[in-house]
Amino acid sequence: MYFGLQTGWVSTMSMPASLMGFGLFRLLRARLGPLPFSPVENVLVQTVAGSMAIMPLGCGFVGVLPAMNYLLTPEEQGPIVLGLGKLVLWSLGLCYFGVVFAVPLRRQVVIRERLRFPSGFSTAVLISVLHGKANEGEGKTTTEGFASLAAREGEGQVQAVSSADGEGTKHAESWRRNVRLLLICFFVSGVFTLATYFLPVLRNIPVFGSVAASTWLWTLNPSLAYVGQGIIMGPATTLHMLLGAVVGWGILSPVAKSQGWAPAPVGDWENGSKGWIVWISLAIMLADAVVSLGYLALRSTIPYFPAFQSVPSRVKTMLGRRSHAGYTSISTSTDADDTTSSPNPRDSTVSDRDDNPLLGERQREEEGEEDDAPADQQISDRLVAIGLILSIIFCVVCIHIVFGDLVPLYATITAVFMALVLSIMGVRALGETDLNPVSGISKLAQLFFALIIPQSNKSSVLINLVAGAVSEAGALQAGDMMQDLKTGHLLGAAPKAQFWGQVIGATAGAVVSAFIYRMYTSVYQVPGDLFQVPTGYVWIFTARLVTGKGLPPMAKEWAIGSAILFALTTAVRTQTAGTRWHPLIPGGIAVAVGMYNVPSFTLARTIGGLLAWWWRSTMGWKDTPLIVLASGFILGEGFLSIVCLIMESVGVPHLGN
Known part of the structure; x- marks a missing residue:
């Protein structure tokens, strides 16, 4: 909630949750004796934690x-202005149907x-390393397929084997x-967070001098949490x-100001270049x-047309059908394009066999398709059908109330079913690009609902916002569920247990998010210096644009x-995915985020991305400490922001005021 209200960027925190869960049980084991905490159980910990963490974004807060x-x-x-009861009802209504809908997609995108x-x-790599299932020096684990790790489980046995060698x-x-x-990074980030409370000027350090800072908003917020986020995002x-940020705030903003298109001060959302830039980022x-979604829709329809099975492989490649690695074992590499090949897939960390979904089931079995979970660990079709119907009805009723x-x-019913269709594309994009x-x-x-809701309707903008929120919630939670199911598949966790863990986390997260949102908005000024809610402006501007507000x-x-330019770059990116040229082609979403956020947030994240590049490429160090470093930075500010919230609510003065 804290980071989302500031910049609109929310992390599921799966890896930090895995670290914290492992550390907690490690400490409990030292105090209370042997406690069973296997990689499978760690998967469930991060599943519940991640589903809670995504609720501020998924429920529109x-x-x-x-x-x-x-x-x-x-x-x-x-x-x-919704009261606390309606906030809880709203968030509960949005938090279930995407989770349920992800289940039937699992076999296609994860297994096949x-x-x-x-x-x-x-x-999965991090969990395997934490639990001693990997040799970090070689980057390989002992996992060889679904449930093989779980079958060998037993912490005593693992430690005995490890100690033997x-x-x-x-x-x-x-x-x-x-x-x-982790503790050092947590402490340093926490201390800096407290320092920024007493000295708010630390959040806005001039980059190119005081004039550029005050007039053109070129400042740096040296938040270590943003540095950690940048590490996770990566350099590209x-x-x-x-x-x-350079194009928006260094070029477009001065042009709009000098030409009189945005005559108000730069930081004015309504008539300043800050608001003017948002329209460009929206178009991008x-x-x-x-x-990208049209491309994904095309790819999603290919498996249902047998005629495509005879298309030469080079044409399939043109359509973007590149090989996806078969995970017969886990590598510690986190690079999406880092795969290795071996004559025997069991001898390599990642197999480079072409997993073509067009292949028949018999041919797949002959090629050694990975085993799926046992039947008693699967989520039944009956549960999915009943759950999907009930969750949709519940969503519609909650929004109506x-x-x-x-x-x-x-409008609500249409939005839910549109969310289900768009979730398929979102899940596929997430699986291929991590975005x-x-x-x-x-x-x-929002664009679709602008076409079906008359502009004469006084509630057209509100309806547009609600419809977009429902679609975002479904796609976001379906994607989060699928990421967790991928982790669980690699480490042998039961899909049924993960499903219920996701439901539990979503329920708790929806309720807690409503309370935290009410706390922040009652204590801090929103929009304000600390919480600028840039995505709120993006939402409202989009709704006004598509409903004809000018x-x-x-x-x-x-x-x-800008839209034409980035339509071309996106088309090129889809065709170069997996090549060395791909990171050099600007991604539309990333560029747009850099435009509508003020430079202070973007600069700190860029420092983190460059730190990740230096860590991996120049120094050649392992990824696990880098993940620990980023997690400590993010967790330190996240936890201490609660202390700042309490101090703000009781009126502790800022020294800079």
Whole structure:
């Protein structure tokens, strides 16, 4: 919630959750004696934690609700301020149907196509390393397929085997080093967070002098949490965000100001270049969404047309059908394109066999398709069918109770079913690129509803916001569930247990998020210096755009030109995926995020991305300590922000004021 209200970026924190779960049980074992905590149980810990962490974004608390609460005008039936009870009901209504819908997609994208799901894959690697299942020096684990690790489970047995060959001592020392690093980073980040409370000026350090800082908003927020986020994002994404910041705040903002298109001060969302830039970033996001989702829709239909099975492989490659690794064992590499080949897949960390979903079931069995979970660990079709029907009905009823006649019943029902269709594309994009294009999905939903809801309807903007929120929630939670199912598949966790863990986490997260949102918005000014809610402005501007509310001067021309440019770059990116040229082609979503966020957030993340590049490429160090470093930075600020919230609520003064 804290980071989402600031920049709109929310992490599921799967890897930090795995680290914390492992450390907690390690400490409990030292105090209380042997406690069973296997990699399978760690998977369940991070499943529940991740499903909770995604709720501020999935339930719209960092974008849609601030737009409704603070940015809707009386002519648009706003502002709409929901009480705590309705906030809880709203979030519960959105938190289930995406989780249930992800289940039937699992066999296609995880078992048959073996899409990589890089974050889920990396989490499995981290868990395997933490539990002593990997030799970090070689980057290989002892896992050889579904449930093989679970079958050998038993912490005593594992430690005995490790100790026999000296690995137990080595692993224990590695664990102690990682814990020390985590605690040091946590402490440093926490201390800096407290310092920024008493000295708010530390959040805005001038980069190019005081004039550039005060007039053009070129400042740096040296938040270590943002550095940690940049480490997780990686150098390519953060550099694309930096490109967006340079173009938006270094070129477009001065041009719009000097030409009189945005005459107000730069930081004014309504008439300043800050608001003018948002329209350009919106056009880029929409172009990226249309091209990438259209491409994914084409790929999703290929398996259902037998005629494509005879198409030469070079044509399939042109359509983007590249090989996806078969995970007969886990590598510690987190690079989505880092695969190795071997004459025998069991002898390599990652097999380079072409997992073609067009192959028949018999041919797949002959080629050694991975075993799936036992039948008693699967989620039954009956449970999925009943759960999907009930969750959809529950969502529709909750939204109707919250908004009444302001949002027509047919609009909510249409939004839910549109969310299910778009979730398929989101899951596939996440599996291939580690990017769930929920922002683009929500914008497409808003565009669709602008076509079916009359502009004469006074609630058209509100309906547009609700429809987009429903679509985003479904795609986001389906993707999060699939990442967890990928992790569980690699480590032998039961899909049924993960499903119920996701449901439990989503329920708790939905309720807790409503309380935390109410706390933050009652203590801090929103929008304000600390919580600028940039995604709230993106949501409301998109709704006004597609419902015919008009654009600022020259924004239309620049938006169209930018959309055409990034439609072309997105098309090129889809065709170069997996090649060395792919990171050099700017990603539309990353560039757009760099545009609508002020430079202070982007610069800190870029530092993190470059740190990750230096760590891996120049120094050649292992990835696990890097994950620990980033986790400590993020967790330190996240936890201490609660202390800052308490101090703000009781009126502890800022020394800079």
